[in-house]
Amino acid sequence: MDREGREAVMPNSARAEPEPIGLIAAMHWQHWLILAGALAATFLAWRFSAQQEEEKARVRFERRTGDIIHLVRERMRRYEDALQAGAAFIDTMGGQVDLPTWRRYATSIGIIRKYPGINGLGVIHFVPADSLESYLGEQRVFRPDFDIHPTRKADAYWPISYIVPVAGNREAVGLDIAHERNRLEAAQRARDTGTAQSTGPIVLAQDKQGAPGFLFFFPFYDPQREPQTVDERRAALRGLIYAPFAVRKLMEGALARERRLVSFSIRDGDELIYDENLEEARDYDANPLFVTREPLEFYGRQWHFEFRASQSFRRESVSLQPKIILIGGIVIDALLFALLAQVSRSSRRASRQAARLQRAQADLSRANDELSQFNYRTSHDLIAPLKTIRGFADLALRDLARGGAASTADLLRRIDQQAARLDQIVRDLLNLCQVDHLQEAAEPVDLDALLRGVDESLRDLKQERGAAFRWSVTLRQPLFAQTARVRQILENLVSNGLKYADDAKPERWVEVRAIEGARGGARIEVEDNGIGIPEDARGRIFDMFFRVGNSPQFGSGLGTYLVKKHVDAMGGSIDYVSTPRGTVFFVDLPRQTKARSAS
Numbered sequence: 063m064d065r066e067g068r069e070a071v072m073p074n075s076a077r078a079e080p081e082p083i084g085l086i087a088a089m090h091w092q093h094w095l096i097l098a099g100a101l102a103a104t105f106l107a108w109r110f111s112a113q114q115e116e117e118k119a120r121v122r123f124e125r126r127t128g129d130i131i132h133l134v135r136e137r138m139r140r141y142e143d144a145l146q147a148g149a150a151f152i153d154t155m156g157g158q159v160d161l162p163t164w165r166r167y168a169t170s171i172g173i174i175r176k177y178p179g180i181n182g183l184g185v186i187h188f189v190p191a192d193s194l195e196s197y198l199g200e201q202r203v204f205r206p207d208f209d210i211h212p213t214r215k216a217d218a219y220w221p222i223s224y225i226v227p228v229a230g231n232r233e234a235v236g237l238d239i240a241h242e243r244n245r246l247e248a249a250q251r252a253r254d255t256g257t258a259q260s261t262g263p264i265v266l267a268q269d270k271q272g273a274p275g276f277l278f279f280f281p282f283y284d285p286q287r288e289p290q291t292v293d294e295r296r297a298a299l300r301g302l303i304y305a306p307f308a309v310r311k312l313m314e315g316a317l318a319r320e321r322r323l324v325s326f327s328i329r330d331g332d333e334l335i336y337d338e339n340l341e342e343a344r345d346y347d348a349n350p351l352f353v354t355r356e357p358l359e360f361y362g363r364q365w366h367f368e369f370r371a372s373q374s375f376r377r378e379s380v381s382l383q384p385k386i387i388l389i390g391g392i393v394i395d396a397l398l399f400a401l402l403a404q405v406s407r408s409s410r411r412a413s414r415q416a417a418r419l420q421r422a423q424a425d426l427s428r429a430n431d432e433l434s435q436f437n438y439r440t441s442h443d444l445i446a447p448l449k450t451i452r453g454f455a456d457l458a459l460r461d462l463a464r465g466g467a468a469s470t471a472d473l474l475r476r477i478d479q480q481a482a483r484l485d486q487i488v489r490d491l492l493n494l495c496q497v498d499h500l501q502e503a504a505e506p507v508d509l510d511a512l513l514r515g516v517d518e519s520l521r522d523l524k525q526e527r528g529a530a531f532r533w534s535v536t537l538r539q540p541l542f543a544q545t546a547r548v549r550q551i552l553e554n555l556v557s558n559g560l561k562y563a564d565d566a567k568p569e570r571w572v573e574v575r576a577i578e579g580a581r582g583g584a585r586i587e588v589e590d591n592g593i594g595i596p597e598d599a600r601g602r603i604f605d606m607f608f609r610v611g612n613s614p615q616f617g618s619g620l621g622t623y624l625v626k627k628h629v630d631a632m633g634g635s636i637d638y639v640s641t642p643r644g645t646v647f648f649v650d651l652p653r654q655t656k657a658r659s660a661s
C-alpha cells in the first residue's frame with residue numbers, strides 16, 4: 063500500500079504530458095513592449111536614414127542647379143566684357159571706327175573662338191534723321207551699296223553698321239533695329255542706363271530655324287563727354303556695341319549636358335525660350351525626385367528657370383542604406399521575437415513544471431500523513447480487540463479451572479464478539495487495499511440481484527438492529543458499471559443505515575432506490591430513519607477513520623471513506639442529507655463504457 067500509494071500520487075502530477083504552449087500565448091506583455099520598442103527603433107532608424115539620403119540628394123540637386131545658373135551668368139558676363147571692350151575700343155579711337163578697323167579689332171579678339179554662343183560682334187550707330195545722309199555717305203565709302211532697311215521715315219535710326227563675321231550675318235547689315243519695339247526698348251534701356259541690356263526673345267535675322275535668340279547691347283557715347291544722367295546719356299549717345307546670340311548655343315557652349323544630371327527650361331515672361339525638359343529626352347524622368355523654379359535677373363529681363371532631376375540623378379541618388387537598415391532591423395526584430403517567444407515558452411514550461419512538482423509534493427506529503435495515520439490507527443484498532451480477547455481468554459481459563467461453566471460461556475461469547483470486530487476491521491482493510499486495484503471491466507449490473515445478496519449478507523445485522531431493509535430498482539436500462547465496486551458501496555451504506563438505526567423509533571428501516579440519473583447514468587438513494595449525522599460532521603464524513611464522537615455502534619471509520627473512493631473511481635459523485643429523522647445518501651454514477659483505472 064505504501065509503495066503503491068506513493069506511485070499513485072507521483073505519476074499523475076509529474077509524469078503527465080506537458081500541455082503544448084503556443085509561441086504567442088507564452089509571451090508576457092513586457093516582451094511585447096520590448097518588441098514594439100525594437101520595431102519602433104527600426105522604423106525610426108529607417109526613416110532617419112531615408113531622410114538623410116533625401117537631404118543629401120536635395121543638397122546635390124541644389125548644388126547642380128546653382129552651378130547651372132552660375133555658368134550661365136559667367137558666360138553672359140564674358141559676353142558683357144566683350145561688348146564693353148568693344149565700346150572702350152571705339153572710345154579710344156575717338157568715338158569713330160570705320161569698317162576695316164572694326165573688322166580687324168573683332169577678328170583680333172577671336173570673337174567666335176573665345177565666345178562660343180554669340181554669332182558675332184557688331185556696331186549699331188545712333189543716327190538722328192538729319193545726319194542720315196552723312197552717315198550713309200560714310201558707310202558707302204567701303205560699301206557702295208550699303209543701305210538701311212526696312213525703309214521708313216523716322217526721327218532717328220539705329221542701323222547695324224558692322225557685324226563680324228559677316229558670313230551668316232549678312233542680312234543683319236543695315237538693319238534698323240528701331241523698326242521693332244522689342245529691340246528698340248532694349249537699345250534705349252542700354253542707352254539710358256549705360257549698362258549691358260538684352261532684348262526679349264526675338265527671331266534672329268541670322269537664324270533660319272527661327273530659334274529664340276537675343277540681342278545684347280552695350281552703349282558708347284561721345285568720348286568728349288562723361289554722361290551721368292539719363293538726359294546726358296541720351297544727348298551723348300553715339301551707338302551700341304551689340305552681339306546676337308541664340309539661347310540654344312549659349313547653353314550648349316556653357317554647359318555639358320551629359321554630366322549635369324539635371325535638365326531645365328527657361329522662360330522669358332510667358333515665352334519658353336529654351337527647353338530640355340522634353341519627355342522624349344533620353345534621361346527624362348516623368349516623376350522627378352526634385353523640381354525647382356529659380357528666377358534670374360537677366361540684363362533687364364526676367365528669366366525663369368525650371369530645373370528637373372533626371373533619371374541619372376535618380377540612379378545616383380538611390381541609396382540601399384535605408385532599405386538595408388529596414389530589412390536588417392526587421393530580421394533582427396524577428397530573431398528577437400523568436401528568442402523572446404522561446405524564452406517565454408521555456409519559462410512558462412518551467413513554472414508549470416514547478417507548480418506541478420509543488421502539487422505532487424503536497425499530494426505526497428498528504429499521502430504520507432494519511433499513511434502514518436493509517437498505520438497508527440490500524441495498529442491501534444487491531445491491537446485493542448486482540449488485547450481484549452486475550453484478557454477474556456485468560457479469565458475464561460481461570461474460570462474453567464474453578465469449574466464455573468456459565469460465566470465461561472459468557473466470556474467465550476465476548477471473545478467471539480471481539481473476534482467479529484477484528485474480522486470486520488480486517489475485512490475493511492482488505493477492501494481498502496483492493497479499492498485502488500480493481501481493474502474489473504464495466505458491465506451491466508443486475509442491481510436487483512446485487513441488493514438481494516446484500517440483504518443476505520446483512521441478515522444478522524438486520525436482526526440485531528431490528529430494522530427492515532427494502533429496495534426498488536426502476537432503471538430503464540441496467541446500470542453499466544463495475545459490479546464489485548457497486549456491491550461495496552451498497553454494503554457499506556446499507557450496513558451503516560442498519561447500524562445507526564434509531565432504537566427509539568418503533569419502526570426502523572433502510573430503503574434503497576435505484577432510479578434514472580443524468581445522461582444515461584443511475585442514481586442510487588440509500589435512505590434510513592436512523593439517528594442522523596450531526597451537522598458538525600459535514601465535510602469530514604468521508605475522511606479516513608472518521609467516526610462521529612459518541613457513535614453508539616462499533617466501526618472502523620473506513621466505510622464512508624471506502625464508498626467515496628469507489629464512487630470517485632467510477633467517475634461518480636456522492637452527497638447526503640441528514641436530520642435527526644434520518645439520512646439519505648445520493649450516489650450518482652455515470653454510464654461507464656470501460657474499466658476505470660485505480661485513480
Ligand code: ADP
Pocket residue numbers: 558559562590592593594595603608609610613616617618619620621622623645
Ligand atoms: P463506521 O465504521 O464507524 O461506521 P463509517 O465510515 O462507515 O464508519 O461512518 C463514519 C461515521 O459516520 C460513523 O461512525 C457514523 O457516526 C456516521 N454515519 C455513517 N452513516 C450513517 C447513517 N446512515 N446514519 C447515521 N450516522 C452515520
